[in-house]
Amino acid sequence: MSENTVNGIPAAPHPLREFWSYFSENRGAVAGLAVIVTITFMAVFADLIAPYSPIEQYRDHLLQPPFWQEGGSAAFPLGTDAVGRDMLSRIIHGARYSLLIGIIVVTLSLSAGITLGLAAAFLRGTVETLIMRAMDIMLALPSLLLAIVVVAILGPSLINSMFSLAIVYLPHYVRLTRASAIGEMSKDYVTASRVAGAGVPRLMLITVLPNCAAPLIVQATLSFSSAILDAAALGFLGLGAQPPTPEWGTLLAEAREFVLRAWWVVTFPGLAILVTVLAFNLMGDGLRDALDPKLKR
Amino acid sequence: MGGDIPAHPALRPLHRLTVFRFFITRFGMVVPTFFGVTVVAFFLIRLIPGDPIELLVGERGIDPERHAYLLKEFGYDRPLWQQYLGFVGNLLQGDFGTSIVSREPVLSEFLTLFPATIELSFMAIVFALAIGLPVGILAAVRRGSVFDHTVMGISLTGYSMPIFWWGLLLIILFSGILGWTPVSGRISVLYYIEPITGFMLIDSLLIDEPGAFKSAFRHLILPTIVLGTIPLAVIARQTRSAMLEVLGEDYIRTAHAKGLGPARIIGLHALRNALIPVITTIGLQTGVLLAGAILTETIFSWPGVGNWLVNSIYRRDYPSVQGGILLIACIVITVNLLVDLAYGLINPRIRHAGRS
Numbered sequence: 001m002s003e004n005t006v007n008g009i010p011a012a013p014h015p016l017r018e019f020w021s022y023f024s025e026n027r028g029a030v031a032g033l034a035v036i037v038t039i040t041f042m043a044v045f046a047d048l049i050a051p052y053s054p055i056e057q058y059r060d061h062l063l064q065p066p067f068w069q070e071g072g073s074a075a076f077p078l079g080t081d082a083v084g085r086d087m088l089s090r091i092i093h094g095a096r097y098s099l100l101i102g103i104i105v106v107t108l109s110l111s112a113g114i115t116l117g118l119a120a121a122f123l124r125g126t127v128e129t130l131i132m133r134a135m136d137i138m139l140a141l142p143s144l145l146l147a148i149v150v151v152a153i154l155g156p157s158l159i160n161s162m163f164s165l166a167i168v169y170l171p172h173y174v175r176l177t178r179a180s181a182i183g184e185m186s187k188d189y190v191t192a193s194r195v196a197g198a199g200v201p202r203l204m205l206i207t208v209l210p211n212c213a214a215p216l217i218v219q220a221t222l223s224f225s226s227a228i229l230d231a232a233a234l235g236f237l238g239l240g241a242q243p244p245t246p247e248w249g250t251l252l253a254e255a256r257e258f259v260l261r262a263w264w265v266v267t268f269p270g271l272a273i274l275v276t277v278l279a280f281n282l283m284g285d286g287l288r289d290a291l292d293p294k295l296k297r
Numbered sequence: 298m299g300g301d302i303p304a305h306p307a308l309r310p311l312h313r314l315t316v317f318r319f320f321i322t323r324f325g326m327v328v329p330t331f332f333g334v335t336v337v338a339f340f341l342i343r344l345i346p347g348d349p350i351e352l353l354v355g356e357r358g359i360d361p362e363r364h365a366y367l368l369k370e371f372g373y374d375r376p377l378w379q380q381y382l383g384f385v386g387n388l389l390q391g392d393f394g395t396s397i398v399s400r401e402p403v404l405s406e407f408l409t410l411f412p413a414t415i416e417l418s419f420m421a422i423v424f425a426l427a428i429g430l431p432v433g434i435l436a437a438v439r440r441g442s443v444f445d446h447t448v449m450g451i452s453l454t455g456y457s458m459p460i461f462w463w464g465l466l467l468i469i470l471f472s473g474i475l476g477w478t479p480v481s482g483r484i485s486v487l488y489y490i491e492p493i494t495g496f497m498l499i500d501s502l503l504i505d506e507p508g509a510f511k512s513a514f515r516h517l518i519l520p521t522i523v524l525g526t527i528p529l530a531v532i533a534r535q536t537r538s539a540m541l542e543v544l545g546e547d548y549i550r551t552a553h554a555k556g557l558g559p560a561r562i563i564g565l566h567a568l569r570n571a572l573i574p575v576i577t578t579i580g581l582q583t584g585v586l587l588a589g590a591i592l593t594e595t596i597f598s599w600p601g602v603g604n605w606l607v608n609s610i611y612r613r614d615y616p617s618v619q620g621g622i623l624l625i626a627c628i629v630i631t632v633n634l635l636v637d638l639a640y641g642l643i644n645p646r647i648r649h650a651g652r653s
Contacts, residue, residue, distance in 0.1 A: 028453075136326075137333035140630050141622070142588035145606075149622055152610045153344050229459055233592055236461045237607055252462055256596075259465050260473045260480075267469075270462025277457040285453075 022290035029286020035279035043095040050089035051077075054246040058084040063262045079264040081254065087264060090246040091272050097247040098228045098276060101162055105227040106220050108166035113173020114216070118204050120174065121181035132178070135171035143168045144230055151239045158247065161240035165230055169223045176219055180212035214291040221287055225280035232273050248273045319641050327634050334626045339384050341622070342615050343377075393620035398612050403620030407602055412495025413483060414601035417593065418586045420517055421525035422579065429529045430575070433536025437544060438563060448533060455530030460589055464523040464596040471519060478519050481598035485512040524593045528582045535578045539571040546570075573640070580636025584629050 013021070024030055042049060052058075058080060065072040066079040066087075078087040120128040138146060150164030184190060185208060193207045234240035235249025243254055251269035259266050351359070359367075368374045372383060387394075393403040436448040471478045483497045484490060488509045490500050498517070501509035543549065544567055552562045591603035598604065602621065609617035 133329055133333065137330055137337065140330050140334060140633075141626050142584035142629065144588035144591065145584075145622070145625060148591070148607070148610065149341065149618070152615075152618055153341060225457065229457070232459055233461060236459075236592070237595060239610070249459075249461075252459075252465070256465065259468055263469050263473075266462070266465045270459055270466065273459045273462065274454070274457060277459070278454060281453060281457050 019290050023286050026286040026289055028282040029290075032279040032282030032286065035275060036283060039095050039276055039279070040099060042092050043099045046093045046096055050086075050092040051075075052086040052089040054085065054090045054093040055244045056085065058086070060084070063258065063265070065262070066264050078268050079262070081251075081265050082258060082262075085244075087268055090251060091248070091268055093246045094248045094251060094269065094272060095276075097158070097241060097245065098231070098273070101158075101165075101231040101247075102224040102227045102280075104162050105165045105169065105231070106224050108163070109169040109173055109223070110216065110220055112166070113170050114177050114209070116170070117174045117177025118181055118209065120178045121185065121208075122200060122204055128178075131174065135174050138168070138171045143226070144233060147230055147234060148237070148239060151234060156234075156239040156242065158241040158245060161231055161234045162227075164234075165227050168230070169226070172219055172223065173216065176215050177212060180215055181208050184208045184211050218284060218288045218291060221280055221284035225277045225284065228273065228280070229277050320638065323634065323637055323641070327630060330630055331627070334623060334630070335385055335388065336381075338619050338623045338626075339381050341619055345615065388623070393623060394616035396609075396614055396617045398609075398614045398617070403617050404624070406605070406617070407621060407624050409492075409495075410600060410602045410605050412492075413497070413599060414587075414590050414594070414603060416496045416498065417517070417520055417524060417599060417601060418583075418590060420521040421586060421589075422528060422582065424521050424525035425528035425532050425582075426579070429532030430536055433533040434540055434563065434568065434571075436533070436537045437540030440541060445537075448537070452530040452533045455526050456534075458526055458530075460523050460526060461592045461596055463526060464519065464593060467519050467522060468596075477515075479512075479516050483513065483516050483600060484509065485516075488512060520593050520597045520599055523596070524586065524589050527585060527589060528579075531578060531582065531585075532575065536571065536575050539574045540567060543567045543571045577636060577640050580632060580639070583632040587625055587629065 058076075061076060061080045061084045063082055064076055064080040064084075067074045067077050069079075072079060076086050076088070078091070080086055081090070116131050120131045141149070147161070147164040147168045150167055151160055154160040154163065181204075190203065190207055193203060198207060231240055232247070232249030232252070235247045236253045238253055241247035241250045243250055248269045252266065255262075255265035255269065351364075372380060375383075391404060393407070395402055396406060399406065432448055436445040439445055468480055472480045479485070484501060488501070488504075488506060490497065490504060490509065490513075493500050493503055497513040498510065501513040540563075549562060549567055552566050557566075587603070590601060591607060593599065594601045594604035595607055602625070606618065606621045606625075609621060
């Protein structure tokens with residue numbers, strides 16, 4: 001916002017610095033980032049932080065409540081599940097799966113989406129029509145439903161649920177890439193590059209693509225949170241990660257039958273999902289404002 | 298909705314033509330989408346390892362002679378494009394396949410269960426509107442206040458909510474601890490309701506049995522809240538931002554200058570214009586609602602199409618999955634089309650597009 005002038009010469013801030021100054025204005029976004037960093041730390045060092053193995057069963061401590069409730073003990077701070085596994089350890093290890101799901105889903109659909117979107121923008125004509133029509137068809141089905149269909153074909157597993165979500169989010173990236181690439185292509189710098197003799201691959205990847213990055217980064221953050229949420233939903237329906245994998249949605253699926261007997265096996269995994277998804281959504285909002293000050297309300 | 302701007306007589310035929318062209322273009326875009334959905338649904342079953350007869354007999358196995366006979370009998374030995382044409386031909390005659398589990402036509406199973414899903418979705422959207430609209434308006438009017446920040450915070454939380462967990466939490470609180478609401482189903486087992494309209498709230502009134510309606514209503518409360526949460530968050534946010542945009546317009550300042558009271562300005566001048574994007578948002582929530590219905594119905598054992606679809610997947614009843622997906626896609630496409638058309642009719646900027 002404010003321009004620093006030293007001795008009358010405007011000092012151009014480093015782009016990253018400028019970005020940070022916009023980003024840090026948004027307290028929610030910074031809080032989201034802090035939570036994400038914490039969860040990433042938890043996921044990376046899960047083996048060191050978690051008090052127990054996530055699949056070790058302590059048969060003497062079935063459905064033990066958290067430590068502050070009667071019958072609970074500090075040995076199992078968040079209690080144990082129906083076969084005596086430590087809830088805290090399972091949730092800490094679950095962070096690994098959620099982040100992994102987000103990373104893989106976003107990487108897959110982002111790279112495929114950029115490829116198809118650039119192809120549509122540069123080749124136009126029949127190729128563009130075919131690609132965009134196919135994307136319209138995919139958008140006609142509710143995302144979770146489409147993911148369920150794909151999983152129904154491939155069979156329920158963690159890998160297949162990630163793959164199905166990558167397919168489901170594809171249309172958003174294709175549309176976004178195509179729209180911003182077409183917008184950029186009419187600009188002078190692209191024409192200049194073309195006149196200077198740049199070939200199509202160079203124009204695509206080096207001239208145009210970096211200038212489409214901002215909306216793609218925002219979309220990537222937001223679909224990271226959708227991926228975590230939808231993968232958890234698939235896990236909950238028994239169509240995602242399979243037990244004993246400590247994926248958060250799968251934890252909830254296992255906890256369902258104890259809903260009225262042991263609130264802790266239901267409450268904590270869901271809380272972990274909510275906090276993580278909320279953090280990514282907060283950060284996504286902040287990124288959108290910081291990367292595109294024009295959109296700032 | 299929205300008073301018609303009286304057109305100059307000379308312009309009227311042109312106007313009608315524009316609307317007509319808008320409708321035709323919009324319909325023209327839907328046809329390939331429908332076509333694509335049938336292709337996807339057709340190849341869905343073909344992608345599963347094993348041919349349809351092997352799927353049909355399942356684990357039991359079948360001797361090769363009978364296998365070949367059945368393949369011929371059901372036409373699976375014909376070229377794929379012929380099979381596809383046959384499939385589309387059947388669809389056009391209302392034949393969406395037959396469930397391998399119940400041996401019932403998929404369409405009639407779907408139609409029996411669909412009212413339960415409509416009832417739940419309708420209640421959810423009413424719930425979301427009843428809270429989302431006033432809260433969004435108030436947040437916009439008191440922009441920057443504590444109320445505004447709280448509403449936006451809660452709505453972002455609602456938007457990030459894993460609704461299957463939210464449902465379980467509500468069950469713990471309202472059914473477990475407080476004992477106010479039932480855990481699952483549409484009505485207490487004490488009442489036997491012969492479906493007349495298929496909507497439990499109406500049917501329970503029609504049978505004239507005391508307590509039946511109350512029981513049906515109590516069963517609806519938690520599922521409604523769970524399914525309505527994400528639409529509520531979306532509607533509150535959308536209403537707020539649409540109101541903020543409208544409140545900054547010149548005609549609002551004019552209305553203030555004319556000395557109109559705030560209630561009249563907000564209720565009449567601002568709200569009417571802010572509602573256009575909000576209505577679109579509501580229409581586009583259909584897909585969200587149907588996807589949410591899958592989770593909500595699973596949690597509350599609600600006998601609707603979402604629950605049925607998930608169970609069909611568990612039972613590997615592929616014809617039901619195929620038919621169900623097709624029907625749901627058709628519903629979503631149709632509703633989105635209707636929303637677009639309604640939007641075109643309400644919004645003068647689209648209605649009169651191409652005239653200037």
